Amino acid sequence: MTSAPVLALRGVSKRFGAVQALTDVELEVHAGEVVALVGDNGAGKSTLVKTIAGVHPIDDGQIEWEGRPVHINRPQDAQHLGVATVYQDLALCDNLDVVNNLFLGRELKRRGTLDEVAMEQKARELLDTLSIRIPSVRIPIASLSGGQRQVVAIARSLIGEPKIVILDEPTAALGVEQTAQVLDLVERLRERGLGVILISHNMADVRAVADTVAVLRLGKNNGTFPVQQTTQETIIAAITGATENAVTRRAARTAEAAK
Amino acid sequence: MSNDTKTTPNTMPGPAVDPRLLQRESGLSGYLTEFVRKVRGGDLGSLPVIIGLIVIWLVFSLNDDKYFAASTAEFIAYYMVGIGLLAVGLVFVLLLGEIDLSVGAVSGLAAAVYAVLSVNDHVDPWLAVLLTLLTGTAIGALHGFVFAKIGVPAFIVTLAGFLAWQGVMLWLLGNSGTINLDDKGLNHFLSGNSYFLGGDISGAYILAVLAVASLLFGGFSEQRRRRSAGVPFKPTSELVLRAALLAIGAFGAAYVLNQASGVPNALVLFLALLIICDFVLRRTSYGRKIFAVGGNIEASRRAGISVPAIRISVYAISGTFAALGGLAIAATTNAAGQAGGDPNNLMMAIAAAVIGGTSLFGGRGRVWSALLGMLVIESINAGLYMLGLTLDIQYMITGGVLLAAVVVDSLSRRTQKSSGRA
Numbered sequence: 178m179t180s181a182p183v184l185a186l187r188g189v190s191k192r193f194g195a196v197q198a199l200t201d202v203e204l205e206v207h208a209g210e211v212v213a214l215v216g217d218n219g220a221g222k223s224t225l226v227k228t229i230a231g232v233h234p235i236d237d238g239q240i241e242w243e244g245r246p247v248h249i250n251r252p253q254d255a256q257h258l259g260v261a262t263v264y265q266d267l268a269l270c271d272n273l274d275v276v277n278n279l280f281l282g283r284e285l286k287r288r289g290t291l292d293e294v295a296m297e298q299k300a301r302e303l304l305d306t307l308s309i310r311i312p313s314v315r316i317p318i319a320s321l322s323g324g325q326r327q328v329v330a331i332a333r334s335l336i337g338e339p340k341i342v343i344l345d346e347p348t349a350a351l352g353v354e355q356t357a358q359v360l361d362l363v364e365r366l367r368e369r370g371l372g373v374i375l376i377s378h379n380m381a382d383v384r385a386v387a388d389t390v391a392v393l394r395l396g397k398n399n400g401t402f403p404v405q406q407t408t409q410e411t412i413i414a415a416i417t418g419a420t421e422n423a424v425t426r427r428a429a430r431t432a433e434a435a436k
Numbered sequence: 437m438s439n440d441t442k443t444t445p446n447t448m449p450g451p452a453v454d455p456r457l458l459q460r461e462s463g464l465s466g467y468l469t470e471f472v473r474k475v476r477g478g479d480l481g482s483l484p485v486i487i488g489l490i491v492i493w494l495v496f497s498l499n500d501d502k503y504f505a506a507s508t509a510e511f512i513a514y515y516m517v518g519i520g521l522l523a524v525g526l527v528f529v530l531l532l533g534e535i536d537l538s539v540g541a542v543s544g545l546a547a548a549v550y551a552v553l554s555v556n557d558h559v560d561p562w563l564a565v566l567l568t569l570l571t572g573t574a575i576g577a578l579h580g581f582v583f584a585k586i587g588v589p590a591f592i593v594t595l596a597g598f599l600a601w602q603g604v605m606l607w608l609l610g611n612s613g614t615i616n617l618d619d620k621g622l623n624h625f626l627s628g629n630s631y632f633l634g635g636d637i638s639g640a641y642i643l644a645v646l647a648v649a650s651l652l653f654g655g656f657s658e659q660r661r662r663r664s665a666g667v668p669f670k671p672t673s674e675l676v677l678r679a680a681l682l683a684i685g686a687f688g689a690a691y692v693l694n695q696a697s698g699v700p701n702a703l704v705l706f707l708a709l710l711i712i713c714d715f716v717l718r719r720t721s722y723g724r725k726i727f728a729v730g731g732n733i734e735a736s737r738r739a740g741i742s743v744p745a746i747r748i749s750v751y752a753i754s755g756t757f758a759a760l761g762g763l764a765i766a767a768t769t770n771a772a773g774q775a776g777g778d779p780n781n782l783m784m785a786i787a788a789a790v791i792g793g794t795s796l797f798g799g800r801g802r803v804w805s806a807l808l809g810m811l812v813i814e815s816i817n818a819g820l821y822m823l824g825l826t827l828d829i830q831y832m833i834t835g836g837v838l839l840a841a842v843v844v845d846s847l848s849r850r851t852q853k854s855s856g857r858a
Contacts (some may be wrong), residue, residue, distance in 0.1 A: 252738070252740075253740065256740070262737075266734070267735075268732065268734050268735035268738050269732065269735055270727070270728050270731030270732045270735050270736070270799070271731055271732065271799070272727060272730065272731035272798075272799035272800055273724075273727060273728060273731055273799075277724065277727075277728075278735075279723070279738040281728055281735070281736070281741075282736075282739030282740040282741055283739075283740075284721045284724060288721055288722065289720070290715075290719040291719050291720060291724065292662050294658075294662055294665045294667060295665070297662075297665075297667045298665050298666065298667055301667065314666075328779075356521060374835075
C-alpha cells in the first residue's frame with residue numbers, strides 16, 4: 178500500500194440546505210484494497226459514496242484520482258474515470274435477461290446491430306472468471322434470487338473495466354450462503370487489483386473481507402483502522418462515538434479479570 | 437498406465453450446475469417440454485391469440501357458411517391494415533408502459549391534412565404524404581415532450597391531444613365535412629384495388645417463399661455463428677419446426693388470398709413495416725433502450741440512457757404510425773371525413789396490441805402483436821358485418837374483447853410473478 182491511492186478525498190464537505198452532511202472527510206482507496214465504510218445511520222456514508230459517484234457534486238475539498246485532482250460533477254464523470262457503483266436497489270431491468278442487463282447502455286455492436294453472440298460470450302467469460310453461478314445467462318432477471326441479482330449487479334459494474342467499485346450494502350437482505358458468495362466475489366475483485374469501497378452495517382462481513390475500515394460519524398471522519406490490528410470494540414466505539422460506553426467498560430472489565 | 441487416462445475426466449469438473457435447475461433437453465422433445473413449462477409459468481406468448489382466432493373462425497362459420505371464404509380473408513387482410521398501423525405505434529408506447537390515447541384523433545387529422553394538401557392545395561401527392569407523416573411525427577414529439585420534459589402524465593397529455601386534434605381535424609375539413617381523395621400516390625397504393633404485382637398469382641407465393649427462406653437463412657446463420665462462438669444455439673429441429681409453421685401460415689394465406697384477388701399492397705406495406713420495426717426493437721440498441729425504460733426507469737437512467745429522449749422519440753414514432761394509419765383508413769373509403777377520428781379506432785388499436793400479447797405494464801411485447809391482434813379484431817368485425825349486426829352490438833363486442841385481452845394480460849402477469857418471471 179505504498180503506491181499513490183487510486184482515489185483520495187481531501188477535506189470533502191457537502192451541505193444540503195441547513196444540514197452539513199459531510200465535513201472535511203478524508204478517504205483513500207488503493208488498488209487491490211477493500212475499504213469498508215462504516216457508520217451509524219445518517220453518518221454520511223451514502224452521501225459520501227454519492228459524491229464519489231457524481232450524484233451529488235462536492236461543495237468543498239478535493240477529489241484526487243491517481244494523484245491528480247479531478248472534478249466529479251455528473252455520474253458520467255465518475256464512470257469515465259473508472260468508478261462503478263452498485264447501489265442497494267441494484268437497478269436491474271427485470272424484463273431483460275442477464276446478458277442484456279450486463280451490457281445495458283454499452284451494448285456491443287456488429288455492423289450497427291446488436292452483437293448478441295459476442296455479448297453472450299463475454300458475459301459467460303466474465304461470470305466464469307468471477308465464479309458466479311446462475312442458471313442461464315439468457316433468463317430474465319425476474320427469475321433470479323436476491324443473491325444472484327446482487328452478483329449480477331456487481332458483475333455488471335465490471336463491464337466498463339473500472340478501477341474502483343463501490344458496493345452499497347451488498348449483503349443486506351441476503352442469506353448465509355448468498356452472503357458468502359458476495360464476499361467471495363469481493364475478494365475476487367481485490368485479486369483483480371480493483372479498489373473496493375464496501376458500505377456495510379455487518380461487522381462480520383467487514384472483518385471478513387476488508388483491509389481497512391473507515392469510520393464516519395455525524396459526517397466527519399472518526400478514525401481509519403487496519404482491520405487486522407483492530408478489535409471490533411474499537412471500531413464500534415468509533416461508530417457510536419463513545420470511548421466510554423457499555424461495550425468498552427465490559428471489555429476493560431474482562432481484560433482486568435483475565436489478569 | 438491405462439488407469440491414468442480413465443481418471444483424468446474426474447479431475448476436470450465442468451461448470452457446477454445447480455441440481456434444482458430445470459435443464460432443457462436437447463432436440464424436439466426438449467422444445468416441447470420447455471413450451472409447456474413456459475405456458476404454465478404464464479408466459480403465454482401467442483397461444484391465447486391463436487386459440488382465440490380458431491374459436492372465432494369456428495363460431496362464425498357455424499353461424500354463416502359464407503364466412504369461411506376467400507373474400508372474407510381478403511376483407512380481413514385489407515381492412516386490418518389501417519388500424520393495425522395505429523397498433524404498431526401503440527406497441528412502442530406500450531413497451532414503455534405508457535399509453536397514447538391520441539392515435540385515433542391523430543389518424544383522423546392526418547387524413548384531413550393530406551386531403552387539404554393534395555386536393556384543395558394541389559400539392560404533389562407524395563409530397564403531401566411526406567408532410568402528413570411529418571405532421572404526425574411532430575404531434576407525437578409534442579406529446580412526448582410535454583410528458584417527458586414537463587412531467588404531465590402521458591394519459592392526460594394524450595387525452596388532451598385526443599380532443600384537441602379532433603377539433604383541428606374538424607376545423608380543417610370545414611363546412612363540407614368530407615373531402616374526396618384523388619386516386620393517386622400512396623392513396624392509390626393503399627386503396628382496395630391495388631394488389632402486389634397487379635394481383636398476379638405468383639405475387640403471393642413470392643412473398644411466402646421470401647418469408648420462409650429469410651427465416652431459415654437467418655436461423656441457420658445465427659446457429660452457425662453461435663456454434664462457432666461456443667454459446668448455446670437453437671437445434672436444427674427447432675429451426676425447421678418454426679420454418680414449417682411459418683410456411684403453413686404463409687402459403688395457406690397466399691393460397692386463400694389468391695382465390696380472391698391477390699395480396700393487397702396495403703398488407704405488403706404493413707408486413708414490411710412490421711419486419712422493420714421488429715428488427716429495430718430486437719436488434720438495435722435503440723430498441724433495447726425502449727425495453728429497458730419499460731422495465732426499469734431508474735436502471736435505464738443509471739445505465740446512461742436518456743429516458744426523456746427515448747420517451748419523446750417513441751411518442752414521435754407513435755404519431756408517425758398514427759398518421760400513416762390515418763392515410764390507410766382514408767384510402768379504404770377514398771375520402772377524409774369527420775368519422776376519421778373515430779374513438780372506436782383507438783380502442784381497437786389498443787385492443788389489437790394487447791390481444792396480440794403486448795403487455796400494458798411495459799417492457800414485454802412484440803410488434804407482431806399488432807398483426808395477430810388485428811387478425812382477431814377484423815375476424816370478429818367481418819363476422820359481425822356478415823351477420824348484419826348493428827353498431828351498438830359491435831361496440832359492445834369490441835369493448836368486451838378489449839376487456840378480455842386486458843384480463844388475460846393481467847392474469848398472465850400474476851402467474852408470471854408467482855412463478856418468478858415478472
